Amino acid sequence: MIKLMKGNEALAEAAIRVGADAYFGYPITPQSEVLEYLAREAEQKTGMVVLQAESEVAAINMVYGAAGTGKKVWTSSSSPGVSLMQEGISYIASAELPCLIVNVQRGGPGLGTIQPAQSDYFQSVKGGGHGDYRMIVLAPATVQEMSDFVKLSFELAFKYRNPVMMLTDGALGQMMEKVEFFEQQERETLDLDWTTVGKPPTRSHNFITSLHIKPDKMEEVNIHLQKKYKLIEENEIRYEEIMCEDADYIITAFGLVARICTKAAELAREKGIKVGVFRPISLFPFPYEQIKSHTGKIKGILDVEMNAGQMIEDVKLSVEGKVPVEFHGRMGGIVPTPDEILEALEKYIAGGKL
Amino acid sequence: MSVESLEKIDTKVFERPTTLIDTEMHYCPGCGHGVAHRLIAEVIDELGIVEDTIGVAPVGCSVFAYNYIGVDFSQAAHGRASAVATGIKRVLPEKYVFSYQGDGDLAAIGTGETIHTCNRGENVLIIFINNGIYGMTGGQMAPTTLPSMKSTTSPFGRDTKSMGFPLKITELVAQLPGTYYVTRQSVHKPLNVRRAKKAIQKGFEYQKLNKGTCFIEIVSNCNSGWKMSPVESNKWMDEHMLAYYPLGDIKLPNDTEA
Structure with a gap:
């Protein structure tokens, strides 16, 4: 239906x-x-x-x-x-x-x-x-x-x-x-x-608790x-890669923002900049290795989020310093547009950051 | 009659209820919790509902109730026992669900949950142990600490001008249309023990009627927290606690139906 x-x-x-x-x-x-x-x-x-x-x-x-x-x-x-x-x-x-x-x-x-x-x-x-x-x-x-x-x-x-x-x-x-x-x-x-x-008579009583007073038991838990x-x-790692195969740059983003970034990547490709989007679907567990696997082929990553930069910490952990990771974010309820994401990407590239 | 044949006669007149687990309790000697636990276990045994009963333990001295009362148990976050009981009862409406909560749990941090559980008329039994002090954390002031009563956080006595008044939450929930049976009991004397047991029995039985929340306050002692001997604490309870928290039924089913 x-x-x-x-x-x-x-x-x-x-x-x-x-x-x-x-x-x-x-x-x-x-x-x-x-x-x-x-x-x-x-x-x-x-x-x-x-x-x-x-x-x-x-x-x-x-x-x-x-x-x-x-x-x-x-x-x-x-x-x-x-x-x-x-x-x-x-x-x-x-x-x-x-x-x-x-x-x-x-x-x-x-x-x-x-x-x-x-x-x-x-x-x-x-x-x-x-x-x-x-x-x-x-x-x-x-x-x-x-x-x-x-x-x-x-x-x-x-x-x-x-x-x-x-x-x-x-x-x-x-x-x-x-x-x-x-x-x-x-x-x-x-x-x-x-x-x-x-x-039931066949088992002893079950109890649900998070209390374990004895430290050795609490450590065991x-x-x-x-x-x-x-x-x-x-x-249980889940992720989506969009146009990443030939990409020179990857945008990392999760949720709805990844779709906006896909539009930005398409606009970039119209301008001849080969951009892909990597979307972590499971945020825990985070696809560290999957992001890392791109580092040999790309020049840099732009991380885009509707916050001050949170997932970017995990993206940085993923790439282990092998490629630069820059950030574009909007806060307070502002949704970024494809144009501003592309603009941010071009600015970082022009400035030699990516 | 020979000694051998005497031994064969069943002379047992008192025994541990099956539902009361045979283990050492952590409660201080003289504390009312042990008696209250035993009464619950006796009632569950006598009603034959061990397979159909789920308890909710609070944070406080009775946090380990699940180690002593042998029914399925859920241990709740501080103050949230009646919300946890609500969750269980709503998905298992045919079961008997009770929470066992102290005064800090039920009448301070969990006041909101207590009021709203009673106001929704959840078909659960709330057993409320009121000893006027925080026992587990070492004798701090409770919402039910009496005026002028000393605790570690009211070392000069509870000053109602700055610390507020002891909360009679049982009278308060009795006002709510969702409660079906509200009573205040104690377990410090044989007669009171028998009355408290009767109340607990009713509290369980009424669940089958689906008429609303049953709420039983048990005024109890805390000889350690009050820094008294068990005997002194019971005497003090009689003279002071019961003067402020008078025993007896506050709301009976007939009142609801009238």
Whole structure:
């Protein structure tokens, strides 16, 4: 089924179709359509629990409780709301609960703006809450991916017993595009041995906790988590390369910005500058090696983001100083245009920086 | 009658409830938590609902409740136990879900979650242990610390002018249409233990009716935090805590239906 839909609505529809059991959320612009769509559609279609919590703090803890039963549970919010969820995310990561958290980012810091931004990269990828933990972070670039990645996120969440974040932005949430949905899946009860669903006589009681008072036990838990993250790094790197084969320059960008950069690359090629675009899709795990593999063939990288320069740190780590990496960013809710990206690229080239 | 035949007669009149795990508790001798845990375990055994019960443990002294009460348990972030209970109950509506929370957890950092869980009328049982102090962190002032009562963060006594008043959150939640049964009990004397058990039993049984939140406050002692002997602390509780937090039912199902 092909539909013309807002990104936020595609997200909600995909969660219904994937057979999600529960959504707990709190309204915040620019993602309130998610809760609104679910409130209209979800219960009657699949019986998904949809609950408007009293705060994002409550919402993420409802997710924690429900995810502990092995159900498919999710929430969504936008930057300030996701900040409020960080404590809960840390608990979820430590207790190894599968769930989906969507951040439809807006410009910050503080209350900021309701316009799109990508300034929560650090928070999402490096761990916004306390302790050594990682979420799997996926960055959709199209409304189609807003739908597809919901399915993928739940698969990864349950495969690794880990929270997955879809890191998107207000523009992608609000814009309408064509989206082809996957078939409706049945809600299912998974047979899992760790869940808190009531203790049958055949096992001792399960408990979900992130408290390990004894340091040797807490270190053991940390070592286990780090092993899991390593496994995720080995198996779940996702990225897209556009016109990179013959490129002299590569633009790195994630999410919607990568599409704008693709247009900029096309404009550059019309001018005879061979530019490609490398789009990390999984932000954790980050495609370090895949970016590095280009360094022998290119003169430099322009990293473009809707922030002050966050992913660029990982891009720089990737290339190990072998090629120069420059930055063009817009902040506060401004979306860069293809022309200004091309202009920035040409300026860096002319100035001998790239 | 020979000694051998005497031994065969079952003389056991008191035993550990099956659901109470046979292990050493970390609670201080004289603390009310152990009795409250036991009552919950007894009720779960007697109702035969061990397979259908999920508990939520808070941050505070009872953070390890899952090591003592042998039902599936989720340990919650500080103050969020009732939100976690909400999440569990909403996806497993046929199960019995209870949270076990202290005063700091339920009435300070988790006030918002407590009020809204009760206001939504979540069909869960909230057991609230009020000992007027932060026990686990070493005796700091709680939202329920009495006026003039000393704690490590109110060393000259709680001055209500600058530190506010003890919060009677149980009376507060009783005002909400979402609560079905609200009561205040204690476990410091045999009669009170029996009454508290009856209340806990009702709190579980009422969940099946889907009529709203059951909320049981248990006024308890904290002899370590209060820097008293167990006996002194119970006496002090009787004289001071119960004067401010009077025992008894605050909202009965009939009140709701009337």
